[in-house]
Amino acid sequence: MSATLALVVAGCSSLGAPQSASVTPDIPSGALAPIQRTTLTGLAVQSQAPAPDLWTRMRAGFSMPDLDSGLVQDREQWYASRPDALWRMTERSSKYLFHIVEELERRGMPTELALLPFVESAYNPAAVSSAKAAGMWQFMPATGTYFELTQNAFRDDRRDVLASTRAALDYLQKLHDMFGDWQLALAAYNWGEGSVGRAIAKNENLGLGTRYTDLTMPDETRWYVPKLQALKNIVSNPKAYGVELADIGNHDYFETVAITRDMDVALVAQLAGVSESDFRLLNPAYKGPTIFAAATPEVLLPWDNAQTFKANLSQQRDGRLASWTVWTAPQKMAVSEVAKKVGVEEKVLLSVNTIPRGMLVDAGAALLVPRTASLLTDVAADIAHNGQLKLAAAKSQSTTRRVTVVARKGETVATLARRYKVAAADVAKWNKVGRNAQFRTGQRLVVYQAIKSAKQQSARK
Known part of the structure; x- marks a missing residue:
C-alpha cells in the first residue's frame, strides 16, 4: 500500500512542476494513520439580519467606557421614577434618532452619543435655554457660527435637524481628538474646551489626576456625564428599571425633499398632507411663514408624506407658491413708514417680523413683506443667506x-x-x-x- 501511495503522491507532484530525474518525493516513513472523523466547534455564524428595532441597533454600538459613581445611580433613580416623562421623551426622539444613529455608525463614533440630546434638550429641536443655546444639541450662537450654522432673519440652523447633527458630531469628534477621552470630550462640550484644558493643566501642575472624575468643575458639568451614563444604563436594560421606551423602528422616519421655488410653510404642509405644527417639528429652523429656496433647497417630510408632496406639487398650477418676500430698508425708518410703503398693516409687519413696539427699522434691515400677485421672482441667494433684522432704539420721548x-x-x-x-x-x-x-x-x-x-x-x- 505504501508503494502505491508513493506513486500517487509523486504523480500529483509532477502536475505542478516539470519532471526531473533529480527530484525525489519526500515520503514520511512508517505507516500512515487512517483519517479520523471529527466535529468542528467554535465557529459561530454571524447573523446578517438587521436589528429588530433601533434600540437594539444602538445598544450594539455602545463603546464608551462606563462611569460608575453615586451620581450615576442618583440619575438612574431620577429617570426611573418618571416613567411617563421618559416614555414621552423617547417618543419625541423617534423622528430624529434613526438619522443620528446612522451618522454615528458612518463616522465610527460611539452610539451612546445619540442619547446626548436627551440630556441637552429632551430631544426638543426648538428648545432655547436661558443662556441662548438653541436646538436639540444646544449650540450657543458663537459656536454655531464656528461650525457654519446659519443664523439670520429667516432661519436658525442651530435648530435644523441635519445641520445641527452634522455640526454636533463634528464638534464631539474634534473634542475627542483633542483630549483622547470621551468623558473629557463630553465635559468640554458642556463646559467649553478651554475650561477643560485649563482644569487639566491645573491638575498636572499639582501632580493630580487628569481624568474626568479628577477635575474640579461646575456642578452642571459634574452631573453631565452621569446623566448620559444613567440613560445608557436604562436603554441597555429598561426592564431592570421598570420603564418602557417608545417603539422606534430600525428605518428612516423622514425623507429629504427638494425645494426649487420659494414656498409658504403652510402650502408645503398642505401638499404633504401634514399639519403645519408637525412640519415644523421636522423643520424647526424656519422662523417665518415662507421658505426661501436659494438658502433652503430641501425640507424634511415623513416618508409617506414625501411621496404625497411630490405628487401634489407636480399638479400645482399656481405660478406663485409664496405669499411673502423680502424687502430691504434703504435707511432708518419707523415701522409705520415701512408699513405704508409696502402696503401692509403695521401690526402685521410687527408680528411677522417679531419687531418689538417702539423700535425703528435700521438701514439694511431685511424684512418679510407681502408678495404681490405679479411678483414671481424668488428671493435672491445673498439676501436669503445673509439677511438680518436690524433694529434701532427710537430716540423720541414718546417711544x-x-x-x-x-x-x-x-x-x-x-x-x-x-x-x-x-x-x-x-x-x-x-x-x-x-x-x-x-x-x-x-x-x-x-x-x-x-x-x-x-x-x-x-x-x-
Missing part, C-alpha cells in the same frame, strides 16, 4: 429705551413681562429665549420700556 434689569429668584419670561407691563413675546424676543424660559437669579436681562414711564418703572425695581 422706548433699553433698560438692563436683574432677574429675581424664580423669574420667568411671563413674570418679567408682568413686572414691566410688556408682552411676554417681546421679552422672549429681546432676550433671545423661548416663551417658557426661566432665568437664573441675578441674570442680567433686557427690557424696552416707554421713556415717559421710566421713572415709575425705576421705582418698581
